[in-house]
Amino acid sequence: MEYTENLQIEKSETSKINSVNFNKLDFGRVFTDHMFVCDFADGKWQAPKIMPYQSLSFEPSARVFHYGQAVFEGMKAYKDDNGKIFLFRPDENHARINKSAARLAMPEFPKNYFFKGLEALLKLDSEWIKPGVGNSLYLRPFVIATEPAISASPANSYKFIIICSPAKSYYNSPVRVLIAEEYSRSADGGVGYAKAAGNYAAQFYPTSLAQQKGFQQVIWTDANTHKYLEEAGTMNIFFRVNDKLITAPNNDRILDGVTRKSIIQLASDLGITCEVRQITVEEIKTAARAGELKEVFGVGTAAVVSPVSAFEHKNELFEIPELENSYGQLFKKSLLNIQHNVSEDKHGWRYEVK
Amino acid sequence: MEYTENLQIEKSETSKINSVNFNKLDFGRVFTDHMFVCDFADGKWQAPKIMPYQSLSFEPSARVFHYGQAVFEGMKAYKDDNGKIFLFRPDENHARINKSAARLAMPEFPKNYFFKGLEALLKLDSEWIKPGVGNSLYLRPFVIATEPAISASPANSYKFIIICSPAKSYYNSPVRVLIAEEYSRSADGGVGYAKAAGNYAAQFYPTSLAQQKGFQQVIWTDANTHKYLEEAGTMNIFFRVNDKLITAPNNDRILDGVTRKSIIQLASDLGITCEVRQITVEEIKTAARAGELKEVFGVGTAAVVSPVSAFEHKNELFEIPELENSYGQLFKKSLLNIQHNVSEDKHGWRYEVK
Numbered sequence: 223m224e225y226t227e228n229l230q231i232e233k234s235e236t237s238k239i240n241s242v243n244f245n246k247l248d249f250g251r252v253f254t255d256h257m258f259v260c261d262f263a264d265g266k267w268q269a270p271k272i273m274p275y276q277s278l279s280f281e282p283s284a285r286v287f288h289y290g291q292a293v294f295e296g297m298k299a300y301k302d303d304n305g306k307i308f309l310f311r312p313d314e315n316h317a318r319i320n321k322s323a324a325r326l327a328m329p330e331f332p333k334n335y336f337f338k339g340l341e342a343l344l345k346l347d348s349e350w351i352k353p354g355v356g357n358s359l360y361l362r363p364f365v366i367a368t369e370p371a372i373s374a375s376p377a378n379s380y381k382f383i384i385i386c387s388p389a390k391s392y393y394n395s396p397v398r399v400l401i402a403e404e405y406s407r408s409a410d411g412g413v414g415y416a417k418a419a420g421n422y423a424a425q426f427y428p429t430s431l432a433q434q435k436g437f438q439q440v441i442w443t444d445a446n447t448h449k450y451l452e453e454a455g456t457m458n459i460f461f462r463v464n465d466k467l468i469t470a471p472n473n474d475r476i477l478d479g480v481t482r483k484s485i486i487q488l489a490s491d492l493g494i495t496c497e498v499r500q501i502t503v504e505e506i507k508t509a510a511r512a513g514e515l516k517e518v519f520g521v522g523t524a525a526v527v528s529p530v531s532a533f534e535h536k537n538e539l540f541e542i543p544e545l546e547n548s549y550g551q552l553f554k555k556s557l558l559n560i561q562h563n564v565s566e567d568k569h570g571w572r573y574e575v576k
Numbered sequence: 577m578e579y580t581e582n583l584q585i586e587k588s589e590t591s592k593i594n595s596v597n598f599n600k601l602d603f604g605r606v607f608t609d610h611m612f613v614c615d616f617a618d619g620k621w622q623a624p625k626i627m628p629y630q631s632l633s634f635e636p637s638a639r640v641f642h643y644g645q646a647v648f649e650g651m652k653a654y655k656d657d658n659g660k661i662f663l664f665r666p667d668e669n670h671a672r673i674n675k676s677a678a679r680l681a682m683p684e685f686p687k688n689y690f691f692k693g694l695e696a697l698l699k700l701d702s703e704w705i706k707p708g709v710g711n712s713l714y715l716r717p718f719v720i721a722t723e724p725a726i727s728a729s730p731a732n733s734y735k736f737i738i739i740c741s742p743a744k745s746y747y748n749s750p751v752r753v754l755i756a757e758e759y760s761r762s763a764d765g766g767v768g769y770a771k772a773a774g775n776y777a778a779q780f781y782p783t784s785l786a787q788q789k790g791f792q793q794v795i796w797t798d799a800n801t802h803k804y805l806e807e808a809g810t811m812n813i814f815f816r817v818n819d820k821l822i823t824a825p826n827n828d829r830i831l832d833g834v835t836r837k838s839i840i841q842l843a844s845d846l847g848i849t850c851e852v853r854q855i856t857v858e859e860i861k862t863a864a865r866a867g868e869l870k871e872v873f874g875v876g877t878a879a880v881v882s883p884v885s886a887f888e889h890k891n892e893l894f895e896i897p898e899l900e901n902s903y904g905q906l907f908k909k910s911l912l913n914i915q916h917n918v919s920e921d922k923h924g925w926r927y928e929v930k
Contacts, residue, residue, distance in 0.1 A: 250637070250726035257636060279631040282611060282737050283604070287720050290644040290773030291780065327780035362726055366641050367777075372604035372716055372741065374810050376780045383636050387726065402765070409763030409799035411756070413778045419644030420774010423721075424767045426645065426681035426730045445763035446800045456728050 229342055234274035237349075244352055247390055249524065250360065254347040254386040258339040261368075262329055262380035270335050272342055275385065281370035285377040291367035292419035293322035296523040298358040298389065299344050299575070301351040302563035307344055307575040310561050312337070314480045319363060322416035327376035328365055336363070339384055344575045350388050355558045360389040360524065389524070396531035396544075397520070399439045399454065400432040401503055403536065406445035407455060407475070414475035425455045437534065439520070443503060444475070451501045457520030457528060458482035460496075462549055463509045464516065467496040481521040485553050487569060494549065503535055510540040518542055519550035527554035583696060588628035591703075598706055601744055603878065604714065608701040608740040612693040615722075616683055616734035624689055626696055629739065635724035639731040645721035646773035647676035650877040652712040652743065653698050653929065655705040656917035661698055661929040664915050666691065668834045673717060676770035681730035682719055690717070693738060698929045704742050709912045714743040714878065743878070750885035750898075751874070753793045753808065754786040755857055757890065760799035761809060761829070768829035779809045791888065793874070797857060798829070805855045811874030811882060812836035814850075816903055817863045818870065821850040835875040839907050841923060848903065857889055864894040872896055873904035881908035 234255040242252055253275050260270035286292050295315045300308045316337070320330040340361065344351070351359040363384045367377035405428035408414025413421060425440065432440050441459055444450040452470050453459055458479040460469045467489055472478045489496040509515040518530035527550045532541045559565035560572060588609040596606055607629050614624035640646050649669045654662045670691070674684040694715065698705070705713040717738045721731035759782035762768025767775060779794065786794050795813055798804040806824055807813055812833040814823045821843055826832045843850040863869040872884035881904045886895045913919035914926060 248725070248727070251724075253637060275636070277633040277635050279633050281631050282629070282739050283607060283716075283741075286641060286773075287646055288648055288716070288718060288773060289776035289780075290646060291777035292641055292644060294642055325781055326777045327784050362637075362642070364642060370605075371602070372739075373602070374776050374779075376784065385636050385726075387637075404765050406763040406765035409760040409766060411758050411760035411799055411802075412763060413774075418774060418778065419640075419642060420767075420772060420777060422643035422728050423645035423680050423774060424772065425728075426643075427679055430681050430730065445765055448765075 228269040229338060230269065230271045231342065231346070232271065232273045233346065239349055242388065244357070244388060247388055249389060250387050252387055254350045254359070254388070256343055256346050257386070258343050258384040260335060260339070260382040262382070267329070267332060267335060267382070270339055272339070272346065280368060283370040283372050285367035285369050285371070288372050289367070289374060290418070290420040291326055291328060291377055292364065293319060293326055293328065294362060294364035294417050294419065295319045297361040297363070298523055298561070299351050299361060300358050300561045300563070301353040303353050305353070306563060307348060307351055308561065308563055309340070309573040309575060311480050311484070311571045312340065312573050315363070318417065318478065319365070322418060323365060325413055325416045326418055328367070328380060331365065331382050341575050343384060343386065347386055350386065352388070355562050355564065356390060358389050360387045362387065396529040397438040398436060398532040399441050399530050400435060400437040401441045401451070401533055401535040402428065402443045403448055405440070407442040407452065409445050410474060412474065415472065415477060417477065422455070429455070435534070441533065449502050449504070451503055451506065452476050454520050457522040457525045460485065460519050460521060460550075461501060461506055461515065462517035463514050465494070467494060467549065468501050469496065469498055470501055471498050479522055481523060481526065481557070484557060484571065485521055488553055488556050492552075507535060507538070507540065510542070515540070515542065517545055517548055517550055521553075526557060527551070582623040583692060584623065584625045585696065585700070586625065586627045587700065593703055596742065598711070598742060601742055603743060604741050606741055608704045608713070608742070610697055610700050611740070612697050612738040614689060614693070614736045616736070621683070621686060621689060621736070624693055626693070626700065634722060637724040637726050639721035639723050639725070642726050643721070643728060644772070644774040645680055645682060645731055646718065647673060647680055647682065648716060648718035648771050648773065649673045651715040651717070652877060652915070653705050653715060654712050654915045654917070655707040657707050659707070660917060661702060661705060662915065662917055663694070663927040663929060665834050665838070665925045666694065666927050669717070672771065672832065673719070676772060677719060679767055679770040680772055682721070682734060685719065685736050695929050697738060697740065701740055704740065706742070709916050709918065710744060712743050714741045716741065750883040751792040752790060752886040753795050753884050754789060754791040755795045755805070755887055755889040756782065756797045757802055759794070761796040761806065763799050764828060766828065769826065769831060771831065776809070783809070789888070795887065803856050803858070805857055805860065806830050808874050811876040811879045814839065814873050814875065814904075815855060815860055815869065816871035818868050819848070821848060821903065822855050823850065823852055824855055825852050833876055835877055835880065835911070838911060838925065839875055842907055842910050846906075861889060861892070861894065864896070869894070869896060871899055871902055871904055875907075880911060881905070
């Protein structure tokens with residue numbers, strides 16, 4: 223608390239909000255009027271600032287440009303019909319950005335800075351959060367290495383920044399996915415569990431190959447054998463075989479998703495069996511052939527719940543017909559209702575920004 | 577050629593050179609007076625520019641900060657006693673930055689831009705290249721994704737930049753290394769063979785753990801079994817068992833180093849057997865115990881040839897006594913003499929900047 227008494231706020235003189243069409247938003251392209259910035263220097267985080275959203279100056283030798291020393295989080299803020307603003311399990315994001323930072327030899331960010339920064343920013347830019355289930359303000363906290371020196375070692379200066387972008391769901395229609403047979407997302411003993419910047423660029427090329435074949439996303443398999451289903455890079459994946467859900471366990475290759483763990487809890491609440499265990503590609507193909515694979519869906523903060531309508535593996539295509547009583551749709555609705563203060567929050571996941 | 581007729585050159589009004597102590601250079605911390613910048617926009621590389629070395633402005637949403645879409649190269653320029661300037665196998669660096677870029681779904685950079693940019697920059701900053709074997713100007717071409725939008729997909733705008741830093745060898749004294757048992761550098765089907773930014777930050781934490789134990793570097797092993805020796809992250813590794821050299825083959829996890837391939841050729845020229853094959857940790861430990869492991873050295877543009885004086889694996893420490901007739905020293909001298917125009921260049925590796 224003591225730090226944030228120093229929070230300097232420089233307000234934007236004008237707002238861009240009237241130039242934004244909130245009914246037609248591309249993900250992550252429009253940003254609100256303000257951002258939060260905190261510098262790490264001389265061994266500690268300096269006084270944080272809120273300032274108008276703006277470009278920043280970096281030396282071309284800043285380490286982030288050369289060695290990818292950068293981590294991020296994805297969160298959303300929601301508004302209910304009474305204008306109250308909520309975050310969803312923000313403690314999880316704070317814990318995870320520090321877990322990611324530790325793996326990349328970056329300093330942890332203090333919890334009180336994180337929360338007071340978010341709250342001050344959301345209050346300043348509250349008009350950007352539209353009420354109504356499905357609307358949200360996507361929040362992007364990230365940390366980058368700024369030290370202007372290209373030795374291959376951890377930097378001694380960083381910037382922690384939060385930028386905010388109004389959002390609809392990331393994937394609006396069902397996605398078709400390709401199961402990886404050759405390319406990999408991460409290694410045992412690597413950084414796959416972290417939201418490390420480099421994990422994402424590494425997926426762009428294999429994903430573009432999938433897109434050329436008519437698939438929007440890749441479901442990654444383990445790098446050693448390509449036999450086990452892992453995650454989709456921007457989403458964790460759930461499979462429903464008959465009435466049972468299955469999702470891969472967390473390990474050092476798979477991101478510990480907040481939406482994933484919330485859905486495991488919701489399934490338990492609803493009496494739906496959810497097995498958290500290794501899943502082979504073969505068992506899913508076998509289930510699909512037998513007509514027992516009822517649903518596949520990806521889950522994540524940006525995507526919320528995104529149904530998968532087809533997958534391909536070894537040139538065999540499996541279509542997954544749309545389902546009347548979809549678990550994915552049920553979880554999506556349950557989550558959105560909790561997030562927007564429409565339904566009871568029995569696990570205390572909502573965090574009101576006051 | 578047609579493009580570079582448009583090369584705009586804005587000269588620096590003053591030079592920082594007199595403030596630099598060339599006898600006491602930290603790697604990659606001091607930069608010359610100029611830099612080369614070329615923007616990719618509207619589907620093509622725009623007219624390149626040389627300008628005073630300076631900070632640049634980036635939106636906080638620039639994709640490189642979030643998804644690590646960034647690749648780089650390391651090269652050096654050398655000056656002989658007559659003031660002629662040389663590069664070493666620059667075609668290899670051009671080819672490799674484009675190979676790296678392709679893996680990260682980034683546009684390739686035209687060869688004539690690359691060479692004319694380098695040459696114009698080296699002529700402007702030629703005073704920064706000191707003659708004398710061991711002195712060089714380290715060149716850092718790199719490409720970063722600048723599009724201000726945080727969707728997880730390849731950017732549509734980039735900057736290609738070259739910055740230059742006067743250098744001595746990166747590692748000045750023999751290094752002690754730890755062989756990886758748990759952490760990994762890259763996965764099969766991943767981006768380990770590319771000079772992708774994210775590969776480097778991923779090594780910082782495991783390397784810091786090694787440093788706490790008194791080792792400067794980690795030698796990475798394969799992520800699947802940790803049984804095979806791969807590379808050191810900033811260097812490829814050679815082992816000398818009796819009079820025979822061994823180094824790991826290139827694959828999708830290991831960087832195709834220019835110094836590595838030059839040393840394989842030099843070994844062949846000198847009649848030294850060099851086996852390019854998988855190497856187990858066990859065979860190296862067995863050789864060390866039998867007194868047959870004569871040398872271990874890392875090789876790379878920054879390091880040139882860096883002797884390894886000790887390695888540890890599973891808490892067993894192996895000291896490698898200094899050798900009278902070291903292959904590593906022989907290769908280092910041969911390479912430096914070729915690079916500095918002191919000896920014959922029978923493979924046509926030198927490239928004179930005229």
